[in-house]
Amino acid sequence: ESRLNENMRKQRMALQHAQQRKEEAQRRLSSMTQSAKQNTSPQAMISQLQSEVRELQNRAKGVLVREMEQEQRKLAKLADERFDPQRSPEDIEAATHEVRALEDRCNQLRNQIDEDMSARGDNKLQMFRQTAQVAAKKLAAKEEELESLSDEKQRLAKEVDEMEAKLSEISRPSC
Secondary structure (H helix, E strand, O other), X not given: OHHHHHHHHHHHHHHHHHHHHHHHHHHHHHHHHHHHHOOOOHHHHHHHHHHHHHXXXXXXXXHHHHHXXXXXXXXXXXXXXXXXXXXXXXXXXXXXXXXXXXXXXXXXXXXXXXXXXXXXXXXXXXXXXXXXHHHHHHXXXXXXXXXXHHHHHHHHHHHXXXXXXXXXXXXXXXX
16 A cells, blocks of 8 residues: 555656646647747847756755655655564564453453452442432423323313303393
8 A cells, every 4th residue: 555655656756747848849839839920030039948957956066955855755755664673473463462461361350340449439320319219309300290280271261261251141241
């Protein structure tokens, strides 16, 4: 995967360089065609080409220096990796065994902590059950309160209806 990423990076850099060369060639072509259309002297064309050559040389020096530095860094990294000790399958197996042993020790410590908490009475499950019981009692009390208020509401609504009926009888003119 790292090789593929490296190859992709190199190909992108090559594509970018090719696009830059294409753009530069197009600029040079358009500048030359303009010079030809304007009937510029051969001396002016030569001086223009010489300035372009100087510019390209300066740019090439900068790019080459950067690329050389990058390649030297890569070479130094590879040299360092070459001197690193090689890992054998036995080394990998030993490291894997050590990791498993440490994981087992962590599990043992977790279990011991759980046991100690249970012995001290810090059992979280028991605490959660107690909390759930308290909440259930409160819920039942609120439901009873809601039911009694609902009954009272119905009783008051019935009284209001009865009083409205009496009021309407009183307000009706007697024949």
